[in-house]
Amino acid sequence: xxxxxxxxxxxxxxxxxxxxxxxxxxxxxxxxxxxxxxxxxxxxxxxxxxxxxxxxxxxxxxxxxxxxxxxxxxxxxxxxxxxxxxxxxxxxxxxxxxxxxxxxxxxxxxxxxxxxx
Ligand SMILES: [Zn+2]
Numbered sequence: 001x002x003x004x005x006x007x008x009x010x011x012x013x014x015x016x017x018x019x020x021x022x023x024x025x026x027x028x029x030x031x032x033x034x035x036x037x038x039x040x041x042x043x044x045x046x047x048x049x050x051x052x053x054x055x056x057x058x059x060x061x062x063x064x065x066x067x068x069x070x071x072x073x074x075x076x077x078x079x080x081x082x083x084x085x086x087x088x089x090x091x092x093x094x095x096x097x098x099x100x101x102x103x104x105x106x107x108x109x110x111x112x113x114x115x116x117x
Contacts, residue, residue, distance in 0.1 A: 001015050002014060002015050003015065003016070004016070004018065004019055004089065006030040006032060006033065006035060006037060006089075007035075007037060007089050007090060007091040008030055008033050008035030008037070008091050009030060009032050009033040009035065011030070011032040011033070013030050013031045013032050014028060014030075014037070014089070016085060019039075019085050019087075019089070020081070020084065020085050022037070022038060022039040022087070022089060023039055023044065023047075023081070023084030023085060023087055024084070025038070025039070025044065026038075027092070028089075034094070035091060035092070035094060036091075036092040036093070036094055036095075037089050037090070037091060037092060038089070038090055038092055039084075039087040039088070039089060039090065040087055040088050040089070040090045041090065043087045043088070044084075044087055047080060047083060047084055047087065050080055051077070051080055054073055054076040054077060054080060055073060055077075058070065058072050058073035058076065059073060
């Protein structure tokens with residue numbers, strides 16, 4: 001089931017379904033090291049350009065010409081879904097690991113901290 005290596009710890013902890021979800025901009029958490037992982041964002045952005053192109057072009061052709069273009073649009077969508085599984089995974093820093101991104105854990109906690117000062 002789990003056959004995709006984690007970019008943090010190189011353990012095979014992600015399944016193809018996880019990879020498909022990553023292709024839908026989902027963030028994944030490694031079950032071994034807890035590292036956060038996403039699909040490569042630039043490649044995903046390029047892929048989503050083609051999703052938009054697919055819907056706009058064949059939607060327009062369906063409006064102009066024949067509703068059969070909606071079937072072509074669906075086929076193109078499935079082809080793009082197929083390629084979205086092969087977008088490589090990219091490691092993300094865990095929250096709080098970098099000093100520059102240090103932020104209060106939640107907005108509800110900061111007023112309580114101010115009272116104690
Ligand atoms: Zn890992």
